[in-house]
Amino acid sequence: MSRKQQLDRPGAPGGPPADDTGCTILHVDMDAFYASVSLLDHPDLRGTPVIVGGGGTRGVVLSATYEARRAGVHSAMPMTRARRLCPQATILQPQPDRYAAVSAAVMEVFREVTPLVEPLSLDEAFLDVAGALRRLGRPSVIGETIRARVADEQGVTCSVGVASTKFVAKLATTRAKPDGLLVVPRDGVVAFLHPLPVSALWGVGERTEEVLTRLGLRTVGDLARTPQGTLERALGPAAGAHLAALAWGRDERRVVSREPDKSIGAEETFATDVDDPTVIQRELLRLSEGVAARLRAAGYVGRTVSLKVRFADFTTISRSRTLREATDVGQEVYATARALYLALGLQRARIRLVGVRVEGLADTAGRTQQLLLDAPERGWREAELAIDSAARRFGAGAVRPGSLVPGHHDPRGSGDPGRARSL
DNA sequence: TCTGGGGTCCTTTTGCCC
DNA sequence: TCTGGGGCAAAAGGACCC
Numbered sequence A: 001m002s003r004k005q006q007l008d009r010p011g012a013p014g015g016p017p018a019d020d021t022g023c024t025i026l027h028v029d030m031d032a033f034y035a036s037v038s039l040l041d042h043p044d045l046r047g048t049p050v051i052v053g054g055g056g057t058r059g060v061v062l063s064a065t066y067e068a069r070r071a072g073v074h075s076a077m078p079m080t081r082a083r084r085l086c087p088q089a090t091i092l093q094p095q096p097d098r099y100a101a102v103s104a105a106v107m108e109v110f111r112e113v114t115p116l117v118e119p120l121s122l123d124e125a126f127l128d129v130a131g132a133l134r135r136l137g138r139p140s141v142i143g144e145t146i147r148a149r150v151a152d153e154q155g156v157t158c159s160v161g162v163a164s165t166k167f168v169a170k171l172a173t174t175r176a177k178p179d180g181l182l183v184v185p186r187d188g189v190v191a192f193l194h195p196l197p198v199s200a201l202w203g204v205g206e207r208t209e210e211v212l213t214r215l216g217l218r219t220v221g222d223l224a225r226t227p228q229g230t231l232e233r234a235l236g237p238a239a240g241a242h243l244a245a246l247a248w249g250r251d252e253r254r255v256v257s258r259e260p261d262k263s264i265g266a267e268e269t270f271a272t273d274v275d276d277p278t279v280i281q282r283e284l285l286r287l288s289e290g291v292a293a294r295l296r297a298a299g300y301v302g303r304t305v306s307l308k309v310r311f312a313d314f315t316t317i318s319r320s321r322t323l324r325e326a327t328d329v330g331q332e333v334y335a336t337a338r339a340l341y342l343a344l345g346l347q348r349a350r351i352r353l354v355g356v357r358v359e360g361l362a363d364t365a366g367r368t369q370q371l372l373l374d375a376p377e378r379g380w381r382e383a384e385l386a387i388d389s390a391a392r393r394f395g396a397g398a399v400r401p402g403s404l405v406p407g408h409h410d411p412r413g414s415g416d417p418g419r420a421r422s423l
Numbered sequence B: 001t002c003t004g005g006g007g008t009c010c011t012t013t014t015g016c017c018c
Numbered sequence C: 001t002c003t004g005g006g007g008c009a010a011a012a013g014g015a016c017c018c
Helices: A003-007 A033-040 A079-085 A096-113 A130-136 A139-154 A166-176 A186-193 A206-214 A220-224 A228-235 A237-247 A277-298 A330-343 A375-394
Strands: A025-030 A050-053 A061-064 A090-092 A117-121 A124-128 A158-163 A181-183 A263-274 A300-311 A316-327 A351-363
Touching: A025 A139, A025 A166, A033 A050, A033 A061, A033 A096, A050 A079, A061 A079, A096 A117, A096 A124, A096 A139, A124 A166, A130 A139, A139 A158, A139 A181, A158 A166, A166 A181, A166 A186, A186 A220, A206 A228, A220 A237, A228 A237, A263 A277, A263 A300, A277 A300, A277 A330, A277 A351, A277 A375, A300 A330, A316 A330, A316 A351, A330 A351, A330 A375
Parallel strands: A050 A090, A158 A181
Antiparallel strands: A025 A124, A025 A158, A050 A061, A117 A124, A263 A351, A300 A316, A300 A351
């Protein structure tokens, strides 16, 4: 984008200088990240509509170039609809490893600016640059330096919001996109916020917007003039108080460089709905093994296993069980998930998705030693650690439970794929 | 139009203990 | 012994974000 649009923005190069004093929070967000990274390998597609999205009939749009967005395509939209809206678009399959690599390189650029980097996802992060001003210049200068370096070194563009609080910086980024930078001066926060629609606020999605609309509240300014008690009654105490604060630009949250994970999970939507319990359990086993491997790789154990089931009509239920001892063993995760599934007593209900998640995480180092004395579990854990190292040497999938090997037939017909291993 | 997969957080319900 | 209720943790569901 263009200079033209940037000229309208206070603080943009060529425009009236905005006062960025005290605006030490930067929010950096990559522009159409997945699509932009995919274009690095397809330079011929630059300037054309491109959609990155899941392959099957049930995929959604992960990311789309601005050319495709002009046709109304946006992320999270079902692929079938996106294709109809923009039939001339090129469809690319996601390349998760590529995105992770570019993301890591970009985060490294951020960390050279300040150690106070808080990634929100692969493609965005908060930076607190208060400690870097002397070395690198004013916040807006640091923002432009980052934008230039990311573009030079990674070949993708990003946008930067500069403000005195996290959420105003994040909103500023939205207004700066694509390929821009916007400063919201400290004394301009309320004027910036109040004309915005309530849906611009972090935490206001479709449902909350509906509730607010019923109260006649359209803009952030409307929200700001509403008694906090009213908001709390309509939305609950936490959300009500939160929005009342945000509407006046109050946001005390600091930039924190690394929060420990709270949960690790995996889920899978079947290409077509499944009613065969054997297929469901095989999938639960596959998901459980994957989740446990990720727990071990990250050095976590978790105490609560939760199962998620989404039926053909999209209604979704979850069931969870807390174990006596935290685990990172796939067989234990699977046994729990399977028990939760069987306890549902489903009579061949048509199932669209199943998921397994482990919550209540703690560092492996601090886990109770009792597990180590428990002979059978110890056996599984050691087997799985051996699988981990085989996977590192020979590639993921080198060693798998027997029932996950294509063409395998369960010799005992127990319907439980878990205990037959092709070790 | 027909809805992914990775998460976090909040609210309500439930069961247990005192 | 019966009942009520406070306090708590776990379970379940749902909204939201990227």
